[in-house]
Amino acid sequence: VPPRLGKTKLVRYFMAWTMRKYGRTYNNYYTYSDMLVNQTYTNMSNIFKIPEIAEGLNSAPFKRTKEDLSNNTGGGLYAQTTFGQVTGFGAGAKDDTRFTGAIFIDDAHKAQDTLIRIASANKAIKSAVLNRKNNHKVPIIVIGQRVSKYDITNFLMIHFKEWFDNGTAKLLKIPVEINGKTI
Numbered sequence: 001v002p003p004r005l006g007k008t009k010l011v012r013y014f015m016a017w018t019m020r021k022y023g024r025t026y027n028n029y030y031t032y033s034d035m036l037v038n039q040t041y042t043n044m045s046n047i048f049k050i051p052e053i054a055e056g057l058n059s060a061p062f063k064r065t066k067e068d069l070s071n072n073t074g075g076g077l078y079a080q081t082t083f084g085q086v087t088g089f090g091a092g093a094k095d096d097t098r099f100t101g102a103i104f105i106d107d108a109h110k111a112q113d114t115l116i117r118i119a120s121a122n123k124a125i126k127s128a129v130l131n132r133k134n135n136h137k138v139p140i141i142v143i144g145q146r147v148s149k150y151d152i153t154n155f156l157m158i159h160f161k162e163w164f165d166n167g168t169a170k171l172l173k174i175p176v177e178i179n180g181k182t183i
Contacts, residue, residue, distance in 0.1 A: 007143045011104050016047040019075050023060045026101040028091040028132050029079040032109050037079045044069055044077055082108050082121045086128045092138035103132055107144040108152040115150055122155040
C-alpha cells in the first residue's frame with residue numbers, strides 16, 4: 001500500500017479494538033522507527049483514555065509501563081523496532097481457543113534503506129520476530145509499501161513459499177493507480 005494512506009492508523013485501531021474486546025489480547029508491533037514505536041504507545045494510551053472506551057474496560061484498564069502497555073488480566077501491547085529487543089514478549093495467549101493477539105510488522109524498513117539494512121531487517125524478523133507466537137493461531141500481519149525486490153514482502157514470499165502455496169498466507173496488493181489514474 002502506498003505511503004500516507006492510513007496503514008499504521010488502521011493497525012493501531014485494530015489493536016485497540018481487539019484489546020478492548022478481549023481483555024487478554026496481547027499484540028506485538030514491530031517497525032523500523034523508534035518514533036513510530038513511541039507514537040504507537042502514545043496513540044494507544046490516548047485511545048484507552050476515551051471515556052466510552054475506558055468504561056468498557058471495566059476493571060482491567062491499560063496502563064503504560066516501562067516495557068509495554070498492559071492491563072492486569074494479561075492483555076497488552078509490546079512495540080519495538082525491527083532491530084530491538086524481543087526476548088520475553090510473545091503475542092497471544094498460550095491457549096488457542098480464540099483470538100488472543102497478533103504480530104504486526106509495520107514498515108519493516110524504509111524505502112531509502114540500503115540493501116544491507118533491508119537484508120539485516122529481514123534476518124532479524126525471521127530469527128527473532130516470527131517466532132514470537134505463543135500459539136499456532138496467532139496471525140502475522142505485515143503492512144507496508146514495496147520498497148525493493150529484496151524487501152520483507154518478497155523475503156517472506158521466497159523463504160516461506162509454502163505459506164502462500166497452501167493458503168496459510170495471503171498477499172493483498174493495493175495499486176497506486178489503475179489505467180494511469182491515481183486511485
